[in-house]
Amino acid sequence: MTADPQFRRLARFVSPADRGFAAIVYAGSILFALLIVALFVELVLGSWPSIVKFGPSFIWNSAWDPVNSKFGALPMIYGTVVTSLTAIALAAFVGIMAAVFLADFAPRWLAAPLSFLIELLAAVPSVVYGLWGLFILAPFVRTAIGPALQHALGWLPIFSGPIYGVGLLTGGIILALMIVPTVTAISRDVIAAIPRDLREASASLGTTKWETATRVVLPAARVGIFGACVLALGRALGETIAVTMVIGNRPEISASLFAPSYTLASVIANEFTEATTSIYISALIELGLILFLVSIVVNALARLMIWSVRGSGA
Amino acid sequence: MRNQHLGRRRIYATLGTLLALCCAALGAAALLAILGYVVVQGIGVINWTFLTQLPTPVGVPGGGVGNGILGTLIIIGIATAMALPIGLLTGIYLALFGRGSIPEALRFLSDVLSGVPSIAIGLFAYAVLVAPLKHFSAFSASFAFMMLMLPLLVRTSEQAIRSVPQTVREGALALGMSNFRATWRIVLPTARPAIITALLLAIARVTGETAPLLFTAFGSQFWETNPNSPMAVLALQVFNYAISPYPNWQAQAWAGAFVLVFAVFALSLGARLALRRAMRGFEA
Amino acid sequence: MIGSFVRRLGALGVLAAMTVPAAAATQLTGAGATFDYPFFSKAFYIYSQKNPNVTVNYQSIGSGGGIAQFIAKTVDFGASDVPMNAGELGRAGQPVLQFPVTLGGEAIAYNLPGVTVNIRLTRQIIADIYLGKILKWNDPQITRLNNGVNLPDMPIIVVHRSDGSGTTYIFTDFLSHVSPEWKSKVGVGKSVSWPAPSAVGAKGNEGVAGQVRSTPGAIGYVELAYVVENHMPAAILQNKASKWVTCSPDTIAAAAATKPDVSPTNFSVVDAAGANSYPISGFSWVMVYKKPADSARAKLVYGVLSWLVGPEGQANAKSVDYVPLPENVQTTALATLKQMQH
Numbered sequence: 050m051t052a053d054p055q056f057r058r059l060a061r062f063v064s065p066a067d068r069g070f071a072a073i074v075y076a077g078s079i080l081f082a083l084l085i086v087a088l089f090v091e092l093v094l095g096s097w098p099s100i101v102k103f104g105p106s107f108i109w110n111s112a113w114d115p116v117n118s119k120f121g122a123l124p125m126i127y128g129t130v131v132t133s134l135t136a137i138a139l140a141a142f143v144g145i146m147a148a149v150f151l152a153d154f155a156p157r158w159l160a161a162p163l164s165f166l167i168e169l170l171a172a173v174p175s176v177v178y179g180l181w182g183l184f185i186l187a188p189f190v191r192t193a194i195g196p197a198l199q200h201a202l203g204w205l206p207i208f209s210g211p212i213y214g215v216g217l218l219t220g221g222i223i224l225a226l227m228i229v230p231t232v233t234a235i236s237r238d239v240i241a242a243i244p245r246d247l248r249e250a251s252a253s254l255g256t257t258k259w260e261t262a263t264r265v266v267l268p269a270a271r272v273g274i275f276g277a278c279v280l281a282l283g284r285a286l287g288e289t290i291a292v293t294m295v296i297g298n299r300p301e302i303s304a305s306l307f308a309p310s311y312t313l314a315s316v317i318a319n320e321f322t323e324a325t326t327s328i329y330i331s332a333l334i335e336l337g338l339i340l341f342l343v344s345i346v347v348n349a350l351a352r353l354m355i356w357s358v359r360g361s362g363a
Numbered sequence: 364m365r366n367q368h369l370g371r372r373r374i375y376a377t378l379g380t381l382l383a384l385c386c387a388a389l390g391a392a393a394l395l396a397i398l399g400y401v402v403v404q405g406i407g408v409i410n411w412t413f414l415t416q417l418p419t420p421v422g423v424p425g426g427g428v429g430n431g432i433l434g435t436l437i438i439i440g441i442a443t444a445m446a447l448p449i450g451l452l453t454g455i456y457l458a459l460f461g462r463g464s465i466p467e468a469l470r471f472l473s474d475v476l477s478g479v480p481s482i483a484i485g486l487f488a489y490a491v492l493v494a495p496l497k498h499f500s501a502f503s504a505s506f507a508f509m510m511l512m513l514p515l516l517v518r519t520s521e522q523a524i525r526s527v528p529q530t531v532r533e534g535a536l537a538l539g540m541s542n543f544r545a546t547w548r549i550v551l552p553t554a555r556p557a558i559i560t561a562l563l564l565a566i567a568r569v570t571g572e573t574a575p576l577l578f579t580a581f582g583s584q585f586w587e588t589n590p591n592s593p594m595a596v597l598a599l600q601v602f603n604y605a606i607s608p609y610p611n612w613q614a615q616a617w618a619g620a621f622v623l624v625f626a627v628f629a630l631s632l633g634a635r636l637a638l639r640r641a642m643r644g645f646e647a
Numbered sequence: 648m649i650g651s652f653v654r655r656l657g658a659l660g661v662l663a664a665m666t667v668p669a670a671a672a673t674q675l676t677g678a679g680a681t682f683d684y685p686f687f688s689k690a691f692y693i694y695s696q697k698n699p700n701v702t703v704n705y706q707s708i709g710s711g712g713g714i715a716q717f718i719a720k721t722v723d724f725g726a727s728d729v730p731m732n733a734g735e736l737g738r739a740g741q742p743v744l745q746f747p748v749t750l751g752g753e754a755i756a757y758n759l760p761g762v763t764v765n766i767r768l769t770r771q772i773i774a775d776i777y778l779g780k781i782l783k784w785n786d787p788q789i790t791r792l793n794n795g796v797n798l799p800d801m802p803i804i805v806v807h808r809s810d811g812s813g814t815t816y817i818f819t820d821f822l823s824h825v826s827p828e829w830k831s832k833v834g835v836g837k838s839v840s841w842p843a844p845s846a847v848g849a850k851g852n853e854g855v856a857g858q859v860r861s862t863p864g865a866i867g868y869v870e871l872a873y874v875v876e877n878h879m880p881a882a883i884l885q886n887k888a889s890k891w892v893t894c895s896p897d898t899i900a901a902a903a904a905t906k907p908d909v910s911p912t913n914f915s916v917v918d919a920a921g922a923n924s925y926p927i928s929g930f931s932w933v934m935v936y937k938k939p940a941d942s943a944r945a946k947l948v949y950g951v952l953s954w955l956v957g958p959e960g961q962a963n964a965k966s967v968d969y970v971p972l973p974e975n976v977q978t979t980a981l982a983t984l985k986q987m988q989h
Contacts, residue, residue: 070543077452085472088487116836143386150383166391172627174571176602177620181397183857238557242526259376283477289574298809298848309847314480322709323811323837337483344478420689421967497721582706606853608873
């Protein structure tokens with residue numbers, strides 16, 4: 050669905066209202082862009098001392114030693130990427146399936162309350178997720194989910210090693226819970242907005258409701274759903290408090306999903322309020338900058354993926 | 364494609380529907396599990412005193428989170444007042460104006476913004492609104508919240524406006540409406556439900572945010588209505604109480620969390636009901 | 648219906664806010680360590696009841712945050728687990744007064760299913776556990792000390808603070824005192840690089856306590872208040888005088904009393920001498936400017952803080968599981984504060 054060229058051709062800025070309107074719209078958009086650019090600039094300014102001191106090796110160094118002012122971001126980048134990918138994989142599957150159900154299958158009396166409950170997951174404060182994760186989910190992973198996975202698939206490196214309860218998997222699950230409302234609510238709206246004619250046309254070909262939903266409606270809603278997932282992924286990348294309580298906070302790279310790890314946002318949340326030397330503060334802000342860049346890379350890759358599938362003009 | 368496969372396709376359809384149902388149920392069940400835990404931990408504490416009184420130290424009975432509730436309302440109110448126009452205008456721009464690389468770049472920036480950790484945005488708000496002015500303020504917290512809400516609003520309003528059928532837009536223009544009136548009177552109202560959903564989702568999200576508040580709103584033990592001063596925020600109180608050792612405070616943390624979720628619930632319900640009433644005479 | 652209820656609630660809130668008398672009281676602000684928060688909230692509340700013209704808004708944004716805000720002069724006083732160092736004092740640009748206001752001690756909590764008595768550990772064993780040299784609970788070095796206790800054949804899961812904190816500073820200071828290997832390999836700091844292979848980081852005292860409580864085989868260091876309130880088993884340690892001591896307000900105060908001349912440059916009381924001293928103890932600090940810009944406010948700040956370090960203020964500590972300063976330290980603190988121009 051490209052921006053309608055006909056609309057613009059028909060529209061001429063004939064009245065003062067139109068000129069004013071255009072001006073306000075442009076102003077709002079420019080302000081929006083400026084805010085983001087200012088954020089980027091502030092991040093760069095704040096991390097400049099660290100950039101100067103450590104250079105690009107900051108990204109591939111593995112030591113995080115505040116006592117000796119040795120800083121390297123690699124384990125945190127790894128942890129961020131793995132937990133976020135785990136989270137979006139889980140949340141996208143569950144969320145899109147739930148959205149399909151809510152939009153096309155659920156009876157009226159069920160759809161509204163169920164949607165509501167899922168959306169409320171977004172309102173739960175991060176610290177509550179963190180504590181619930183620490184006291185309920187982590188032991189559950191340690192005693193039930195972990196051993197089950199290891200029993201069935203322990204030969205895979207991602208399910209090997211000791212199970213602490215806290216770790217990449219638990220972090221991924223908590224994040225998934227936090228971002229599922231975004232995926233579900235937006236996807237549901239997108240799916241519901243697909244014109245009825247498309248569904249009726251499919252039905253007239255003799256397809257089952259399920260086939261219509263998965264083979265006709267979902268592809269048509271692809272762009273919107275993708276947008277929902279991108280927003281959700283963004284939240285996963287930047288989540289701090291909930292993750293830091295269940296991830297184990299160990300700056301190490303390990304193949305297993307059961308291993309404790311560390312994320313970029315967690316480090317910042319954990320150490321910023323107590324960092325007192327300026328190089329330490331600067332290194333932490335540089336982590337924020339790296340997160341900004343990780344977000345750029347992930348979004349760029351996702352866009353490339355979409356373009357390669359359907360051609361330009363999202 | 365004849366009926367020989369119909370049986371199998373029907374089975375897939377049933378299984379698929381069941382799977383979708385399970386996923387939806389899973390999401391709802393997770394919420395109920397978490398909410399249940401919160402309720403069990405905190406239900407004994409919630410009463411009128413809790414909702415309307417100031418916090419008291421450990422061991423002094425009768426404390427509450429009244430100022431946190433008020434602060435949350437004020438800060439989110441200001442944040443929404445700032446985020447909604449900017450987000451909506453940008454969404455209008457992306458949907459209806461401009462073509463090619465500039466809107467694409469703007470969409471990209473919006474997606475990138477959604478990935479910035481909330482604590483980094485809090486630091487940004489600190490650098491821009493707290494450090495130069497030499498005091499903390501609720502307004503700086505609203506600014507940080509606004510940045511958190513924007514990506515969602517921009518993306519969704521663009522999507523919602525684009526979903527408005529071409530026929531509707533053309534009809535409006537054919538009647539001789541100016542660009543502005545067509546958008547304001549016809550397109551936006553049609554897109555309203557989706558935008559409201561996004562707004563509620565954005566509000567839900569920032570209601571639970573704590574990290575940006577540490578350097579912006581700062582927190583307070585007292586009543587405050589001036590956006591230019593430090594202010595108590597419920598999410599911050601929940602955080603401070605939750606990480607304390609005292610069972611009494613911890614119970615208040617859970618109770619506060621419940622109030623947060625319930626407030627968002629009430630807000631969403633209220634907004635949806637109001638919307639339904641408004642849309643009743645308006646068939647799209 | 649619900650909408651109107653919400654509206655009414657909001658109106659009630661605004662009304663309540665408006666009917667609160669316009670601040671005749673001056674509101675002082677302080678920021679810093681989370682450790683001090685419960686004690687401060689109790690003490691300042693009591694103070695405001697006796698002196699209604701002064702209220703104190705203290706927020707626990709962390710020691711580093713407190714120092715930063717203090718340097719930026721956005722608050723009247725700062726609070727920190729570790730006094731400001733030379734670099735920070737330089738950035739402040741003006742003479743700063745620092746004095747201790749409260750005491751804390753760190754218990755070694757653990758989770759051993761089936762073990763009902765408090766186990767005994769020497770200081771060296773704790774260091775070796777955190778260095779990763781002792782890996783199992785039934786290691787001979789531990790069983791030798793605990794005859795009759797059925798220590799399980801479980802790996803020791805070492806829990807530490809993931810967030811930078813004064814608690815970690817005090818703990819690593821302790822480890823550096825008792826283990827030269829720790830001192831050279833890891834060092835002292837609010838955030839360090841933990842060498843144990845099974846080390847797991849948890850956020851905040853609550854996080855460490857929670858992690859230990861829900862992970863069998865875990866060991867961790869937590870502030871006394873958390874161990875008391877959560878009824879967690881804590882190890883009995885052998886102090887420098889080779890006596891076995893539990894973590895309690897008395898043993899912590901005994902450690903602090905060995906340094907009556909505590910100062911911002913000489914403040915460590917870990918591994919203190921004395922038969923009753925608990926080895927992992929430390930002070931918490933407040934900082935003010937010697938010559939604050941606003942003299943009216945300075946007067947009020949002096950009033951609050953001098954009350955806080957005196958016997959009346961310190962009496963509030965016990966009710967929130969904090970340790971009052973020993974009298975000799977109270978004297979030192981007050982003497983420092985008296986230098987403030989007010």
